[in-house]
Amino acid sequence: MLxxxxxxxxxxxxxxxxxxxxxxxxxxxxxxxxxVRLADGRTLSWTRMLAETSGHSDDLRPAxxxxxxxxxxxxxxxxxxxxxxxxxxxxxxxxxxxxPSLSLWLRVEPVFDQLNARxxxxxxH
Numbered sequence: 346m347l348x349x350x351x352x353x354x355x356x357x358x359x360x361x362x363x364x365x366x367x368x369x370x371x372x373x374x375x376x377x378x379x380x381v382r383l384a385d386g387r388t389l390s391w392t393r394m395l396a397e398t399s400g401h402s403d404d405l406r407p408a409x410x411x412x413x414x415x416x417x418x419x420x421x422x423x424x425x426x427x428x429x430x431x432x433x434x435x436x437x438x439x440x441x442x443x444x445p446s447l448s449l450w451l452r453v454e455p456v457f458d459q460l461n462a463r464x465x466x467x468x469x470h
Contacts, residue, residue: 367400371433377392377408378390380425391416
């Protein structure tokens, strides 16, 4: 059983994992759907559109947080995150990064993907 803080941490891990899988397959998502199984057996599901189609974990994470925050959960048994409106990443425009931190992150993100693939554990970021 997950409490509120653990649900949010789980959302961050799920977004990082989903982003890694999307990038591995060279895909991007236009929306994410979070599904939560509650302690009483009920299931809640909600979809959130992304500001722009993306496969980057930093774009997926806020959407996952927004969906889960809208549920106002105190406890959950199981949480899943699914990418929807999937497109080929080669069809996307490349956004110029004007800040050094975003530019650096976009270069480091593939390294995290390689670490995750190699060690098959919880995402590093």
